[in-house]
Structure formats: structure tokens, C-alpha cells
Amino acid sequence: MSPIISISGLSKTYATGFMALKTIDLGINRGEIFALLGPNGAGKTTLISIICGIANPSTGHVLVDGHDIQRDYRAARSLIGLVPQELHTDAFESVWGTVSFSRGLFGKPKNPAHIEKVLRDLSLWDKKDSKIVTLSGGMKRRVMIAKALSHEPQILFLDEPTAGVDVELRKGMWDVMRTLQASGVTIILTTHYIEEAEEMADRVGVINKGEIILVEEKAKLMQKLGRKRMKLHLGSPLTEVPTALSTYNLALADDGKELVYTYDTKSERTGITSLLADLRDAGIKFTDLETTQSSLEDIFVSLVRA
Amino acid sequence: MNFRAVRAIYKFEMSRTFRTLLQSVVSPVVSTSLYFVVFGSAIGSRITQVEGVSYGTFIVPGLVMLSVLTQSITNASFGIYFPKFVGTIYEILSAPVSYVEIVLGYVGAAATKSIIVGLIILATAGLFVPLHIHHPIWMLIFLILTSVTFSLFGFIIGIWADGFEKLQMIPLLIITPLTFLGGSFYSISMLPSGWQTVALFNPVVYLISGFRWSFYEIADVSVAVSIGMTLGFLAICMGIVWWIFKTGYRLKN
Numbered sequence: 001m002s003p004i005i006s007i008s009g010l011s012k013t014y015a016t017g018f019m020a021l022k023t024i025d026l027g028i029n030r031g032e033i034f035a036l037l038g039p040n041g042a043g044k045t046t047l048i049s050i051i052c053g054i055a056n057p058s059t060g061h062v063l064v065d066g067h068d069i070q071r072d073y074r075a076a077r078s079l080i081g082l083v084p085q086e087l088h089t090d091a092f093e094s095v096w097g098t099v100s101f102s103r104g105l106f107g108k109p110k111n112p113a114h115i116e117k118v119l120r121d122l123s124l125w126d127k128k129d130s131k132i133v134t135l136s137g138g139m140k141r142r143v144m145i146a147k148a149l150s151h152e153p154q155i156l157f158l159d160e161p162t163a164g165v166d167v168e169l170r171k172g173m174w175d176v177m178r179t180l181q182a183s184g185v186t187i188i189l190t191t192h193y194i195e196e197a198e199e200m201a202d203r204v205g206v207i208n209k210g211e212i213i214l215v216e217e218k219a220k221l222m223q224k225l226g227r228k229r230m231k232l233h234l235g236s237p238l239t240e241v242p243t244a245l246s247t248y249n250l251a252l253a254d255d256g257k258e259l260v261y262t263y264d265t266k267s268e269r270t271g272i273t274s275l276l277a278d279l280r281d282a283g284i285k286f287t288d289l290e291t292t293q294s295s296l297e298d299i300f301v302s303l304v305r306a
Numbered sequence: 307m308n309f310r311a312v313r314a315i316y317k318f319e320m321s322r323t324f325r326t327l328l329q330s331v332v333s334p335v336v337s338t339s340l341y342f343v344v345f346g347s348a349i350g351s352r353i354t355q356v357e358g359v360s361y362g363t364f365i366v367p368g369l370v371m372l373s374v375l376t377q378s379i380t381n382a383s384f385g386i387y388f389p390k391f392v393g394t395i396y397e398i399l400s401a402p403v404s405y406v407e408i409v410l411g412y413v414g415a416a417a418t419k420s421i422i423v424g425l426i427i428l429a430t431a432g433l434f435v436p437l438h439i440h441h442p443i444w445m446l447i448f449l450i451l452t453s454v455t456f457s458l459f460g461f462i463i464g465i466w467a468d469g470f471e472k473l474q475m476i477p478l479l480i481i482t483p484l485t486f487l488g489g490s491f492y493s494i495s496m497l498p499s500g501w502q503t504v505a506l507f508n509p510v511v512y513l514i515s516g517f518r519w520s521f522y523e524i525a526d527v528s529v530a531v532s533i534g535m536t537l538g539f540l541a542i543c544m545g546i547v548w549w550i551f552k553t554g555y556r557l558k559n
Contacts, residue, residue, distance in 0.1 A: 052400040056558045074308070074402040082400050088393030092325060093318075104314030105401040147397065 002066075003027035004155060004186050005051065010060030012046050012210075020046040022210040024060070028155075033177065033187045035201035035218075037194070037300055043210040044190040045085060048157050052082045065154065078106055081148030085159040085190075087140045091133035095124055095143055098132060099150045106151035118149045121176060138169045145176070156180060158189040162196060174200055194297040198222070208304045221299065228293050230272065232259040235285040244282050248275055259286070311403040315411025316418075319385055323419050330419065331426060334373050338427045341369055342434045345491055356493050357524045362435040367518040368490030369431065371452065374424040375485055375510070378453050379477050382416035382460030387467055390557075399558065405551030409461065416457035417450070424449055438521070444529075445520035451536050452513050458543035465556050484510045489518075494526040509539060 005028040012021040021043045028034050038044050049055040051062050053073060062069045064076040090098055099115050119125045122142040127135060132143060141161070148156060158177075162170040177187055177200060191197055197204050197218070204221055206214040237256035248271065251260045263270045279286070323330050346362035356364040389395040398408060431437060439445050467473040488510030494502055505511050506527070516532025519525035525532070550557065 052396075054396055054399045054558065056554045074404075077400060077402040080400065082396065084393075084396050086393055088396060090318075090392070090394055097321075101314050101318055102397060104310045104317075105397065105403065107308040107310045107402060109310070 002030075004030040004065055005188075006063045007047075007051070008061050010047075010050065010062060011058050012043075012050060012055065013058045020210055021050075021057075024210075024212055026205065026212055026215065028186060028188060029203070031181065031184060031186055032202040033181055033189065033200050035197035035204050036188060036190045036207060037197055037204060038190070038207035039304055042207045044207055045159055046210075047207070048082070048159055048188070048190065052080055052157060053077055078151070079154045081151065081153030081156045083141075083144050083148045083156070083158045083161060085163065087137065087144065089132045089140055089143060092131055094129050094131055095119070095135075095146070096128040098143065099146045102147040103150040108151045114152065115146075115150060118146050121179070122146050123172070138165050141165060145173075149180075153185065155186045155188070158187065160190055160192065162191070162193060170196070194300060206300060206303050213303055228263055228270075228291055230261045230263065230289065230291045232261070232279075232286040233257065233288040233290075234259060235287055238284070242282050242284070245275075245278055248278075259284075308403050308407050311401060312407045312410045312414070315398070315408065316415045319412060319415030320418065322385075323381075323415070331423065334377070334423050334427055335430050338369055338373070338430050339434075341365070342431070346434060349491075356496070357522075359522050359524065360435065363437065364493075364518075364522075365491050366428070366431045366435065366437060367521050368485075368488075368514050370424050370427050370449075371510070371514050371517055372485045372490050373427050374420045374449065374452055375456050375481055375513075376477055377420035377423045378416055378456035379460035379463065379481060381419050382413055382457040383464035383467065383473055383477075384460075385412045385416055386461055386464035387473055390464075395557070405547070408551075409458070409547055413454065413457045413461050416460060417453040420453045420457065421449055424453070440523050441520040445517070448513070448517045448520055448532075448536070451533075451540065452517070455536060455540040455543060458540065458547060462543060462546050462550065465550055468556070481510075484508050485514075489514050489526060493524075509535060512536065 005026075007024055007026045010021060010024040011019070013019045024047065036044050036047070046055060050057045051064070051069060053069060053076075057070075062076075065079055067073075067076040067079075069076045093101070096115070096119075099119065100110070103111070103115065116125065119128055122145060124139065124142055124146060127139060132140060135143065141164075145158075145161070161177075162173055165173065174196075177189075181187060189196075189200065201218050204214075204216060204218050205212055231253070234257055238252060238259070239256055241250045241252060241259070248261060251262075252258065253260050261272075261275060263272065342362065345365055350361040353361045355361065389398060428437070463473065463476050487505065488508050489505070494505050494511060494515075497505060512527055512532045512535040515526040516529055516536070519529050519532070549555070
């Protein structure tokens with residue numbers, strides 16, 4: 001199946017000389033939820049801005065469902081809904097007014113039933129006549145999502161959708177995303193919350209310093225995630241791992257003062273009990289023990305620091 | 307052509323105007339009345355007639371132009387600057403609209419508003435002095451052309467401005483002096499001959515002269531020159547707007 005968005009050789013250099021994006025090549029599959037992770041200033045928002053038409057690229061091309069974003073911008077943009085990171089709203093406009101405005105702007109005929117459905121799905125129906133200035137931060141964010149959905153987009157960009165949103169509301173957003181995905185909408189979300197990517201994404205991309213450094217199926221990343229490390233602080237340092245323990249794939253760390261065991265939490269036997277018994281038999285004593293789990297966050301941090 | 311988008315922007319801008327109806331409509335009426343009291347009565351008692359027209363009547367076209375110019379620039383510059391300032395511009399830029407449609411929406415609304423204000427001022431003036439318009443069609447043509455041209459000019463200022471100070475600078479420091487010196491309150495022929503030549507470099511002179519001709523058939527410069535200059539300025543503004551959207555100047559970078 002051809003990707004719904006294909007990005008090739010895309011770069012962006014600002015007038016100041018700052019290169020926000022180096023050569024980006026990326027394909028987004030139809031119907032997937034793609035999570036784009038990256039530290040602040042990595043180029044996430046710049047990338048989204050170019051695809052949506054808010055910034056001009058310096059080089060490269062983007063095709064949205066086969067339409068070039070520059071030559072055929074009308075067809076490309078009418079497929080896309082964008083929810084930016086910042087809460088940009090017309091303070092004195094009503095919720096209903098601003099959402100209807102968005103639909104008109106995208107050239108769609110009036111459809112009060114659709115707007116009502118969007119507002120109800122986002123629990124905004126009872127606020128439809130309220131001025132935006134009177135709403136809470138979480139409601140304003142949902143208004144921005146409603147604006148993006150007002151024109152029935154095929155692709156939805158969510159730039160940090162749950163930043164500053166409480167836990168309950170975040171779960172609500174996730175439900176909305178799942179419903180949209182089920183209806184065939186492709187979702188690209190950027191996030192700081194690794195947990196959100198773990199929960200929602202089909203695929204994960206990591207961007208750093210303007211480059212995509214990893215794109216992988218979340219399931220594959222989760223396999224790495226499933227691994228745990230147990231670290232034993234030894235009473236007296238070892239120079240090498242005793243041959244009696246060779247089956248455990250142990251490693252020495254910190255000049256032989258630490259013994260590290262890596263195991264899979266998902267397997268039936270972690271091997272911890274037998275390891276500890278074998279250690280006792282080998283006469284190796286330890287003063288302390290700690291376990292750490294490698295998370296998507298660790299993978300992310302190690303990628304970004306590299 | 308995405309007419310729905312043009313309508314959406316136009317409606318949005320007009321509803322912004324109606325939210326501030328008091329400021330938009332009452333304030334020009336009050337200031338026009340003040341001009342009549344100060345200029346019409348105080349000066350008019352000393353200068354009784356200009357080229358066969360009573361002084362109070364003579365200044366009406368200039369007063370209307372003064373408001374139309376400042377209103378057009380202020381409305382249009384604020385209309386596009388504000389979305390840039392609060393960030394809602396993202397939606398306009400990411401929508402399937404061409405720059406022609408964006409300009410039609412914003413400039414159309416700004417020009418509509420200044421035409422309405424111009425007509426209100428004209429009506430207010432009618433309460434103070436007897437008015438007779440010789441060429442009502444030409445009067446409307448001048449009014450519409452000027453509103454559209456200066457709304458385009460205001461749109462350019464709104465895109466160029468990166469702060470409220472710059473937004474105010476051009477109307478305050480350039481347009482107001484040019485209008486006052488452009489023959490709003492006097493005929494260019496009343497100036498010393500050297501200054502008459504200087505005045506011809508002021509584009510506003512041509513606008514007011516042509517507009518006044520449509521009322522009283524008296525003009526400082528020929529009507530054809532007035533129309534030519536207005537159309538020329540309109541063409542320059544259109545050219546700049548085209549360049550702005552082509553390069554994404556201050557919008558997409």
C-alpha cells in the first residue's frame with residue numbers, strides 16, 4: 001500500500017542560517033498512528049509546519065495522498081487537519097462560531113450535524129455558545145481539535161496534544177484518537193510523553209537535531225522495552241565471571257565491583273532464583289541488589305545523546 | 307476559487323467590526339462633528355468661500371477622505387496583524403486557500419467597513435451644511451477605489467509590522483500629515499506657488515481633488531490624473547501583495 005504522506009529530501013534552513021531540518025525522508029502509512037518523538041528544538045514542529053503549508057521548505061518534496069504540497073496545495077491541504085502545540089484561539093469568538101469558521105475556510109458546505117457530532121464527541125456541546133476566553137486550558141485544546149476535525153480531514157496532525165492536560169482528559173483524548181483511527185483517519189502525533197507513544201502509536205519515529213534517527217514499529221521497540229537488568233553490588237571485586245555462571249551471560253561492571261544480569265520479564269522463567277542459588281554455591285556475596293527496566297525513554301535518551 | 311473561504315474570512319472580519327460598533331461608528335461621527343465645529347465655524351467665519359463653495363461645504367470631501375484613508379489602513383493592518391500576533395494565522399496558512407482569496411476576505415472586509423464609515427460621515431456632514439453631489443456615481447467610484455487601495459496598503463503594513471509600534475507608525479507619521487497637507491481643509495491654489503509644486507508630490511492631493519470634483523466640479527488637478535494616480539497606487543499595492551505571498555515574506559518563514 002502506498003504511503004498517505006511521503007516526504008523526500010526535505011530540508012529547512014531559516015534566514016538566520018539555522019538548519020532546522022537536514023535531509024528528511026519519511027513515509028506515513030495510511031490509517032496508522034505515527035508518533036514523532038524528539039527533544040525540544042529537534043525540528044518536530046518545523047516538519048509539521050512544512051507539510052501543512054505554514055512554512056516553506058528549502059529543498060525537497062512532500063506528497064499528501066499523491067498531491068504535491070506546493071504545486072497542488074488545495075488538494076493536499078484539504079485532506080489535513082492540524083492541531084498546533086500552542087493554544088491559538090480567537091478569544092471573543094464562540095465555540096460554535098470558531099469551529100464553523102474553520103469548516104468554511106476549508107471550503108466545505110455548512111453541515112451543522114457534523115459540527116454537533118464533533119462537539120459532542122469532544123464533550124464541548126454544552127459550551128457551544130460560550131466565548132473561548134471563558135474556557136479552561138483543556139477545553140481550549142479540545143476546541144482546537146474540533147476546529148481541525150470540522151472539515152472531515154483524512155489526516156490529523158496533533159502537535160503535543162496532551163501537553164498540560166490532566167490524566168483523565170488525556171485518557172479522553174486517547175479515546176478520541178482511537179475512534180478517529182477506527183474511522184480511517186491517519187494520525188501523526190508529536191509528544192514528550194513516552195507513555196503516550198507506547199499507548200497509542202503503531203509506529204514510532206525519533207527526530208533529533210533535524211534528522212530522523214529511527215523509525216520502527218512500536219511492537220519491535222517494545223521487545224527491547226521488555227528487558228530488565230539486575231545489578232548486584234559485590235562484597236569483593238571479581239576479575240572475571242566464574243565459569244560456573246557462564247550460562248547466565250553475566251557482565252562485570254565498575255571494575256569488577258558489579259555483576260550485571262539481563263533478562264526478559266516476559267518469559268516464564270527469569271532465571272533469577274537459580275542465579276541467586278548458583279551465586280551462593282560459588283561463594284559470591286553481594287551487598288546490594290537493584291533492577292532497572294529499559295523503557296522507550298531509555299532508548300530515546302540513548303539515541304538522542306549519541 | 308474557494309468562495310466559502312472568502313466568505314468565512316469576510317464574515318469573521320465583519321463580525322469583529324460589529325463587536326466594536328461603538329468604537330467603529332460612533333467615534334468617527336464624533337470626530338467629524340468636532341472638525342465642523344472647529345474648522346467649519348471658527349475658520350469658516352473668516353474664509354467664507356473657496357472657489358464659489360462655502361468653506362464648511364468645501365471641506366466635506368476632504369473630511370470623508372481623511373477618515374476613509376485612516377480607517378482603511380487601520381482596519382486592514384489590524385485585521386491581518388492580529389492573527390499573526392495571537393497565532394491564529396496558522397489556520398489561514400494551512401487552509402486550502404490561495405492568496406487572492408485571503409486578500410479578498412481581509413481587504414474586502416476592511417474596505418467595506420471604511421466605505422460604511424465614509425457614508426456615515428457624509429450623512430453627518432449633511433446635518434451641518436447643505437450638500438449637493440454633482441456626480442454621485444463618480445463619488446462612489448472614488449470612495450470604493452480609495453478604500454480598496456488603502457486597505458491593500460494597510461494589509462501590507464499589517465504583514466510587515468512585527469510590533470504594535472510599527473503598526474501605528476505609518477498611519478500616524480505618514481498618512482495623517484499627508485492627508486492634512488493634501489488639501490483636506492484648503493485648495494492647493496491657496497498655497498504659495500513653491501508649495502503648490504511640493505504638494506503635487508503628495509499622492510493624497512490627487513485622491514482628495516478627484517473626490518471633491520465629484521461633489522462640486524472643482525479640482526486642483528485634472529480628474530483623469532486623479533484616477534490615474536489612484537489606479538497606479540492600487541497596482542503598486544497589488545504588486546507588493548503578490549510578492550509577499552510568492553516569497554512568504556513575514557508569513558511563512
